[in-house]
Amino acid sequence: MTAAILRGLLVALLIVTPALMLPGIANDSTQIVILVALLAAVLTFVEYNSVFPSIVEFRDxxxxxxxxxxxxxxxxxxxxxxxxxxxxxxxxxxxxxxxxxxxxxxxxxxxxxxxxxxxxxxxxxxxxxxxxxxxxxxxxxxxxxxxxxxxxxxxxxxxxxxxxxxxxxxxxxxxxDPTAGGDxxxxxxxxxxxxxxxxxxxxxxxxxxxxxxxxxxxxxxxxxxxxxxxxxxxxxxxxxxxxxxxxxxxxxxxxxxxxxxxxxxxxxxxxxxxx
Structure with a gap:
């Protein structure tokens, strides 16, 4: 769980990096960026905290x-x-x-x-x-x-x-899917x-x-x-x-x-x- 939380925070940091570094960003744009960062952090946490994989490849x-x-x-x-x-x-x-x-x-x-x-x-x-x-x-x-x-x-x-x-x-x-057909x-x-x-x-x-x-x-x-x-x-x-x-x-x-x-x-x- 700790590793999944850390990965989620890093993904959120990646998304908000331009908004944090660039001056003069509008408040509306900043709010949208923060919302997207939180959503990406939650999805990353759920993916890496789950035993069963969903979409992230080469997880392990x-x-x-x-x-x-x-x-x-x-x-x-x-x-x-x-x-x-x-x-x-x-x-x-x-x-x-x-x-x-x-x-x-x-x-x-x-x-x-x-x-x-x-x-x-x-x-x-x-x-x-x-x-x-x-x-x-x-x-x-x-x-x-x-x-x-x-x-x-x-x-x-x-x-x-x-x-x-x-x-x-x-x-x-x-x-x-290995069973989809063909070798x-x-x-x-x-x-x-x-x-x-x-x-x-x-x-x-x-x-x-x-x-x-x-x-x-x-x-x-x-x-x-x-x-x-x-x-x-x-x-x-x-x-x-x-x-x-x-x-x-x-x-x-x-x-x-x-x-x-x-x-x-x-x-x-x-x-x-x-x-």
């Missing part, structure tokens, strides 16, 4: 969810700090802005994900907004790449999730490939969808800072999270395949033993 296969949460939290915090530094600069915000500007300018080449984010903005967007989106997008993209690299090291070198003991498919994959191994491999492919495409698809919806929605500008922060954070985090899920499901498929080979080899040895 740490540090999968911890790594994803850490990547999202650092993304939101650093983008909020950079945006705050535009009005209230400090040594930390200046350092983050310079670092993000360097990364953003380096990654901002034709057809790159950062360039797609910049092109998402309206044609008449101020130069300050364009520079912030380039800086924040570059920083968020690097954080997502670091998270994926760390998880790949956990899987390939540190043998996740086998190093934590037996892997319970029912607890860690509550949305995956479980083939379905896991297919889902892994689909997730990895979708994760690579999303950084290019999201800006295009936002650009097409510009006529129906209010353009994303510095006038709505929280929307801008969460848009950039989601643009970087969701593809990384989906790719990590695909890598994880591919690893589970490899574990099942290896276990089957050992089982078949054991059966063959028993059959070939002389009577």
């Amino acid at each position: 296969a740490s540090p999968f969810n911890r790594l994803r949460f850490g990547a999202l939290f650092f993304t939101v915090f650093l983008i909020s700090a950079i945006l705050k530094g535009m009005d209230q600069p400090t040594n930390l915000t200046l350092m983050l802005t310079n670092f993000g500007t360097l990364i953003g300018n380096t990654i901002d080449f034709p057809y790159s994900p950062v360039r797609m984010m910049v092109l998402m903005l309206p044609e008449d967007a101020p130069e300050q907004t364009v520079q912030f989106v380039r800086t924040a997008s570059g920083l968020a993209y690097v954080i997502s790449l670091v998270a994926m690299t760390l998880f790949l090291i956990l899987v390939r070198i540190l043998n996740w999730p086998a190093r934590s003991g037996a892997f319970n498919v029912w607890v860690n994959l509550p949305l995956f 479980v191994l083939e379905r896991l491999q297919r889902d892994a490939r689909v997730n990895i492919s979708l994760g690579f495409l999303l950084p290019f698809l999201v800006p295009a969808v936002v650009k097409m919806a510009a006529d129906l929605l209010e353009p994303i500008t510095l006038a709505n800072p929280q929307t801008l922060i969460w848009t950039i954070a989601a643009w970087a985090f969701l593809p990384a999270s989906i790719i990590m899920r695909g890598i994880a499901m591919g690893k589970i498929a490899d574990m099942i395949e290896e276990k089957r080979k050992r089982a078949y080899a054991s059966v063959d040895e028993d059959v070939l033993q002389p009577a």
Whole structure:
């Protein structure tokens, strides 16, 4: 219960971080953020305090969810700090802005994900907004790449999730039904490939969808800072999270395949033993 409460508080802190850091947030917006944070905290507590899983995957296969949460939290915090530094600069915000500007300018080449984010903005967007989106997008993209690299090291070198003991498919994959039909191994491999492919495409698809919806929605500008922060954070985090899920499901498929080979080899040895 203590661990579930701590997880709920951390999720609530993540949601309210932009509202806490940015100056001049309207009272109505703050109340909505607090309500959403409380709801997310309660849902997280119920999920992790329950014996039976519902929607959270890899609940007992740490540090999968911890790594994803850490990547999202650092993304939101650093983008909020950079945006705050535009009005209230400090040594930390200046350092983050310079670092993000360097990364953003380096990654901002034709057809790159950062360039797609910049092109998402309206044609008449101020130069300050364009520079912030380039800086924040570059920083968020690097954080997502670091998270994926760390998880790949956990899987390939540190043998996740086998190093934590037996892997319970029912607890860690509550949305995956092994009895839905077809071979479980083939379905896991297919889902892994689909997730990895979708994760690579999303950084290019999201800006295009936002650009097409510009006529129906209010353009994303510095006038709505929280929307801008969460848009950039989601643009970087969701593809990384989906790719990590695909890598994880591919690893589970490899574990099942290896276990089957050992089982078949054991059966063959028993059959070939002389009577």
